[in-house]
Amino acid sequence: MMHCILEIEALGKTYKNVHALQDIQLSIAAGDIAAVIGKNGAGKTTLFKCVTEQVFPTSGTIRLYGKSDAAGIRRQRSKIGAMIEEPAFFPDFTARQNLEYFRQQRGIAGKEAVDRALKDVNLLDTGSKKFKDFSLGMKQRLGLALALMSHPALLILDEPTNGLDPEGKAEIRELLKTLNVEKKVTILISSHVLSELQSVATRYIFMDRGRIVEQLTAEELLNKTRKAVELVVDDSGRAATVLEQHFPDIPYRILPGNRIRLSGGTDRTEALNRTLYSCGVGVRSIAVTGEDLEEYYLGLLGGERHA
């Protein structure tokens, strides 16, 4: 069994009357790249801040490396590197000067920690370039270097690809894979766009309105999204009624252009065709496809999915 490094039980956080987190159950094993996916306001940042003790939960338990008492957790927290809000770097400092400042401020031993972290994020060669002249991607990577400087076993990153261009996003993904494989860093990362983390995550945690709505391994997500039937009909409303009556076990989503995507039923296309036709629905085409992952996610998080 994989070694569990973070376990969260029945975690809740309420701000006045906003339930930012409700009944969160989660466990992260060593070696995971766990992606928390949710729209703005889903509770991702609050969850990460609870783990790093930047906010205090209203209820529930957080266990780090098996420790849930305050003193034990505090000791284990040194194993976490986090990038939750943009670090306040000095605009006129270079990458190295900025990291050296934070190394001293945080009491991280050994000057070599700075160069090691810069090397990890491919920023060793930025020389005298000042932070204010960095691209957004470089700024994000410097934030990552700061989180890595204390040599963490668990890295917590809140939307590190936000605002980056496709090249910058790809760079961060590659970096995370390398850290995970070569340095054995476990990663907990969030995004509001599933596709941004699709190729790197080993697990997906879908959040909506403060709750976890589904957790899947990368393999489970792939399997789920492989099995779709796409129909083009003359009247998607009528087709939906027929599907609910005759195929209540197959979840579906209505898409624009009288298209309907069924998550399942790939072995029943003939029956689907026949039944729809006999109930007066014109079927223009029926095809087995892979479900679009982004659509799957939108369906989970408050789309028109029938489940």
Ligand code: ATP
């Ligand atoms: P985003 O991507 O926009 O940061 P998120 O998924 O990280 O979204 P959170 O920032 O955790 O979501 O917010 C969850 C909910 O808690 C939201 O409704 C938000 O308005 C509320 N919230 C967060 N911080 C506070 C606070 N300090 N005071 C009051 N409400 C808050």
